[in-house]
Amino acid sequence: MSFKDVLGQDRQIEIIKRAIENNRIPHAYLFLGEEGVGKRRTALTLAKALNCWAEPADSCDECGSCRKIINGNHPDVTVVEPEGNSIKINQIREIQRVLKYKPYEGKKKVCIIPNAEKMNLAAANSILKTLEEPSPDIVLILITTSPHLVLSTINSRCQKLKFQPLTNDLISKIIKEKLGKDEDASLKIASLASGSLNRAYELSEGTTLEYRNRLIEKISALSPNNINETFEFAEEMSKEREELVGTLQFLKAWFRDILIFKENCPLGRLINIDFLEEIKRLSGRFTTTDLLGKLRIINDAELALLRNSNKRLTLEVMLGELCQ
Numbered sequence: 134m135s136f137k138d139v140l141g142q143d144r145q146i147e148i149i150k151r152a153i154e155n156n157r158i159p160h161a162y163l164f165l166g167e168e169g170v171g172k173r174r175t176a177l178t179l180a181k182a183l184n185c186w187a188e189p190a191d192s193c194d195e196c197g198s199c200r201k202i203i204n205g206n207h208p209d210v211t212v213v214e215p216e217g218n219s220i221k222i223n224q225i226r227e228i229q230r231v232l233k234y235k236p237y238e239g240k241k242k243v244c245i246i247p248n249a250e251k252m253n254l255a256a257a258n259s260i261l262k263t264l265e266e267p268s269p270d271i272v273l274i275l276i277t278t279s280p281h282l283v284l285s286t287i288n289s290r291c292q293k294l295k296f297q298p299l300t301n302d303l304i305s306k307i308i309k310e311k312l313g314k315d316e317d318a319s320l321k322i323a324s325l326a327s328g329s330l331n332r333a334y335e336l337s338e339g340t341t342l343e344y345r346n347r348l349i350e351k352i353s354a355l356s357p358n359n360i361n362e363t364f365e366f367a368e369e370m371s372k373e374r375e376e377l378v379g380t381l382q383f384l385k386a387w388f389r390d391i392l393i394f395k396e397n398c399p400l401g402r403l404i405n406i407d408f409l410e411e412i413k414r415l416s417g418r419f420t421t422t423d424l425l426g427k428l429r430i431i432n433d434a435e436l437a438l439l440r441n442s443n444k445r446l447t448l449e450v451m452l453g454e455l456c457q
């Protein structure tokens with residue numbers, strides 16, 4: 134995979150390529166943007182491009198260096214994944230120990246930290262030391278969907294690159310080409326994916342669309358008079374999906390759609406256009422203030438979950454407030 138295979142991020146790729154060509158790669162990047170828009174793909178391509186034997190500012194995917202990075206066994210390229218729910222200080226100390234030495238066989242040592250917001254405070258303070266004393270042989274690439282959860286002192290020491298959500302046209306084209314879906318299905322998946330290719334792939338599996346249908350049905354049926362049903366639903370939700378981010382995105386898209394309909398915005402902006410009748414019905418039931426409040430409630434739950442609060446309790450509180 135070379136830079137041309139990172140789709141929909143032309144400006145960001147141009148900035149990176151120019152930096153490599155001019156030998157002005159910053160010692161630390163912070164890639165930010167939604168899940169599934171190409172941040173990790175870009176980080177790995179950059180790690181390959183900085184060490185490739187064949188291409189001066191790209192990755193050839195063929196040489197020994199590129200192949201080792203693809204296989205995850207290049208001695209100069211490290212990816213630090215969370216252990217459990219967080220990235221811990223011993224993991225950061227381990228990479229700092231490795232980063233102390235000159236590149237072993239490559240040109241640059243590259244350390245990629247996806248989910249950088251999951252560094253606990255001790256880990257974050259420790260990585261700060263590496264950022265404060267940069268070495269010319271090292272490139273750190275921090276990746277996050279939630280830059281506000283990354284220490285501001287880290288934020289300010291990295292060159293930030295914001296990755297844009299992919300357009301519906303691009304997602305639908307990729308789904309059509311890669312998965313052989315027909316035009317209608319591809320467009321529907323793209324409209325529900327909110328700019329994320331990962332979500333589009335998930336949605337293509339079928340069970341995710343069924344899950345959304347059931348979610349809409351349930352959320353529309355919740356009532357403050359039946360609190361037991363709300364608790365049961367919270368339990369079901371917390372067990373059903375490992376990652377709740379997608380579920381909360383569905384809920385946000387749902388209330389956003391009702392708001393869009395209520396405010397007489399063009400119907401083309403609706404995500405769940407296949408539920409138009411239900412959207413229409415509910416737009417009469419809620420005021421604009423109600424709907425904005427519900428979107429805020431979901432955002433608050435999303436933030437709480439990112440901060441590792443109790444999943445079930447957070448969902449209970451969220452659903453309880455949503456059905457008021």
Ligand SMILES: [Zn+2]
Pocket residue numbers: 184185186187188192193194195196197198199200
């Ligand atoms: Zn190569």
